[in-house]
Amino acid sequence: MLDIQPLKxxxxxxxxxxxxxxxFRTISTWLGRDTRTMxxxxxxxxxxxxxxxxxxxxxxxxxxxxxxxxxxxxxxVDFRDRNFSGTTLNSNEDEKPFLDMLQSELDAGMAVLVxxxxxxxxxxxxxxxxxxRHSCLxxxxxxxxxxxxxxxxxxxxxNMEMELxxxxxxxxxxAIFRLTDPCxxxxxxxxLLSSSLHDQxxxxxxxxxxxxxxxFAKAYSEEGIVISDPKIDTQHAIFQWMxxxxxxxxxxxxxxxxxxxxxxxxxxxxxxxxxxxxxxxDAIMHQSIKSSFSGDPVNQRQKxxxxxxxxxxxxxxxxxxxxxxx
Numbered sequence: 001m002l003d004i005q006p007l008k009x010x011x012x013x014x015x016x017x018x019x020x021x022x023x024f025r026t027i028s029t030w031l032g033r034d035t036r037t038m039x040x041x042x043x044x045x046x047x048x049x050x051x052x053x054x055x056x057x058x059x060x061x062x063x064x065x066x067x068x069x070x071x072x073x074x075x076x077v078d079f080r081d082r083n084f085s086g087t088t089l090n091s092n093e094d095e096k097p098f099l100d101m102l103q104s105e106l107d108a109g110m111a112v113l114v115x116x117x118x119x120x121x122x123x124x125x126x127x128x129x130x131x132x133r134h135s136c137l138x139x140x141x142x143x144x145x146x147x148x149x150x151x152x153x154x155x156x157x158x159n160m161e162m163e164l165x166x167x168x169x170x171x172x173x174x175a176i177f178r179l180t181d182p183c184x185x186x187x188x189x190x191x192l193l194s195s196s197l198h199d200q201x202x203x204x205x206x207x208x209x210x211x212x213x214x215x216f217a218k219a220y221s222e223e224g225i226v227i228s229d230p231k232i233d234t235q236h237a238i239f240q241w242m243x244x245x246x247x248x249x250x251x252x253x254x255x256x257x258x259x260x261x262x263x264x265x266x267x268x269x270x271x272x273x274x275x276x277x278x279x280x281x282d283a284i285m286h287q288s289i290k291s292s293f294s295g296d297p298v299n300q301r302q303k304x305x306x307x308x309x310x311x312x313x314x315x316x317x318x319x320x321x322x323x324x325x326x
């Protein structure tokens with residue numbers, strides 16, 4: 001069994017976390033590598049103005065930049081989905097090759113990132129309550145007792161046992177890690193910053209991202225947050241809102257990485273400002289949900305909208321400063 005210590009991705013005074021971030025941080029530290037360039041796109045924001053969707057479901061943030069993770073840190077990640085619909089297994093035809101792959105990777109001394117359903121995890125707060133997609137690191141298999149050992153960095157749990165057959169029935173994806181040689185120009189912080197801001201075709205431009213944030217804020221002032229079922233909708237709203245703070249924490253992490261490479265004091269200052277933006281978006285989340293429980297009055301939404309515009313203006317200024325540095 002692999003000895004891997006679970007680590008949290010971010011250390012904040014407010015509760016913003018992500019199981020994927022936690023497990024990438026955990027395994028990269030175990031491998032002696034960094035991961036922070038994978039957050040280079042976290043400044044981007046996309047808003048799909050589809051009135052058929054709930055407001056928070058129209059928000060799109062970019063995925064982790066696995067290309068940068070490979071290029072700059074030498075960690076290659078290959079995600080593969082199994083045959084699932086949500087958390088329901090459609091076919092177990094791949095069960096044997098999936099198990100053989102897990103055993104092969106573990107025998108070679110490499111953990112595997114695996115998707116699971118929290119409903120079946122006794123250590124999770126969703127145990128036997130709700131079905132939700134989650135992830136862990138597979139670190140060992142006991143063929144004799146038919147158990148798999150998992151590290152869950154999100155919950156800070158190490159070497160948790162699960163029945164192997166149950167795991168095979170609820171694991172909806174996996175990711176294999178490979179170590180590669182980082183590019184020789186990984187210290188070119190200016191080139192990295194410039195390419196992350198200007199050379200990405202799959203994400204909005206800086207100007208469009210700021211405009212999208214303003215469009216979202218305007219839509220919030222007009223529609224508010226709909227919570228019909230407090231038990232279900234509140235949790236969903238918190239999860240969706242949390243992505244605003246998470247994106248700023250991710251980008252602050254990338255900016256601090258640039259500071260380490262460049263020793264430019266301005267990066268440290270900008271990184272601290274992004275941490276503050278994360279805190280402010282967290283406050284917006286709590287205020288908006290509280291307002292929704294009070295009938296979401298127009299005057300309250302207007303106050304929150306004005307706060308959003310102030311935050312967005314701050315972020316626009318920070319992006320302009322980064323553009324100047326690039």
